Amino acid sequence: MRDDEILGRIKELVDEEHGLRTRLEAGELTTDEENARVQQLEAALDQCWDLLRQRRARRGAGDDPDGAASRPAGQVENYQQ
Template sequence: MSDKSILDHISALVDEEQQLRDGATAPGQNAERIRHIEHQLDQCWDLLRQRRAKREFGDDPSSARVRDEKTVEGYEG
């Protein structure tokens, strides 16, 4: 997976999230999907940061791995 493909995936997720937020006919109708997208976005941004850090320090960016939701969400607190 390349940085570009990660950024493309982030863009698609952001577009979907915006469509769900704009198109909701009832409050909370799409809340579960939106929450899932938010978690995926956090994971994608984390993966991209890992890749960039590895590249900066001379490591192989392809060795970066997607971390589980709980690990990534734990960074916010």
Template sequence: MDGATSDSDLLAHISELVDEEKRLRAAHHGLTGEDRQRLETVERQLDQYWDLLRQRRAREEFGENPDDAKERPVNEVEGYLQ
């Protein structure tokens, strides 16, 4: 996502990813290797987008430009406590 992404765009994308995550987890036949990989990708993307949304909201709260928030690498945001 680029710096011109709005909170509503982020929330819409997060919602799509959450729906996909739920669909993958609900697979009654078990996850294929490809499904497991996709689930891991979705989980990493969710971590990044939630982090970006939090950054945007924090910047806005403190009178800064939310568009200056930057997507951080997966390895940086995965270790955060939620």
């Protein structure tokens, strides 16, 4: 994935998260349903941000950013900068 594709995916995930909150407020889904999906979205967001950071770091080091790879959600969740 290119940087712009990753950023586009991040936007999609954030938009979905906002939509879930709106649907919750409207009573269209339960808190448990919303929480479960938000956890999935947050894990996917962590992966996207991690991949973008890897690509930028590789580019900054003069390496090929396409050598970056998505890591498992469990590895990148709660990443501390």
